[in-house]
Amino acid sequence: MKILGISGSPRKGGNTELLVRRALDVCKKRGADTEFISLAEKKINYWLESTRDDVDDVDEILDEMKSSDAIIIGSPTYFASVSGKLKSLFDRTLPLRIDNYRLSGKVGGSIAVGGSRNGGQEHVCIQIHNWMLLHEMIIVADRKTAHFGGIAVGRDPGDVLKDKLGISTVENLANRVFDVTKEMKE
Known part of the structure; x- marks a missing residue:
């Protein structure tokens, strides 16, 4: 079982990355x-007809998506929305839909980080879920502590590690992604 985690933050080593890595650590400890x-380290062009010939890192990311059984995507909350870089990646996944829905049946989960509690994180999770739905993915959430996925608070670098409730939602989401993916592979 292969689980891919994508941090949609433009900041390397930021709160979103910490949480996505935490989710992957949970999955890895269970055997995934x-x-x-x-995405902070990736060049992602906007979707324009001209981008089909431009060189960027999207094809590499799409290949990782196709080879994964599950995908966990995290984003910071910017005005109750996903980061611009993540939105550009979402737009560039159109070829996966056109090519017989290549993500169909894969398990997906979302993580959102905001600068304050109730800071728009649920909207971010919904946007990630909408993208997953359009690709016919199977969306799971953390059933114990949150209804949408991993949701945490952190303004400054590393702040999310102090958010015990937020960490628990991320860990519970990771366990659900692992469990559902395992069930589907059996």
């Missing part, structure tokens, strides 16, 4: 192979 991608 994991892969991590930080």
Whole structure:
């Protein structure tokens, strides 16, 4: 079982990355192979007809998505929305839909980080879920502590590690992603 984690933050080593890595650590300890991608380190062009010939890192990311059984995507909350870089990646996944829905049946989960409690994180999770629905993915959430996924608070780098409730939602989400993916593979 391979689980891919994507941090949609433009900041390397930021709160979103910490939480996505925490989710992957939970999955790895339970026996999954994991892969991590930080969009902070990737060049992602906007979706324009001209981008089909431009060189960027999207094809590499799409290949990782296709080879994974589950995908956990995290984003910071910017005005109750996903990061611009993550939205650009979402737009660039259209070829996966056109190519017979290549993500169909894969398990997906979302993580959102905001600067304050009730700071729009649920909206971010819904946007990630909408993208997953359009790809016919199977969406899971943390059934114990949150209804949408891993949701945490952190303004400054590392702040999310102090948010015990937020960490528990991320860990519970990771366990659900692992469990559902395992059930589907059996």
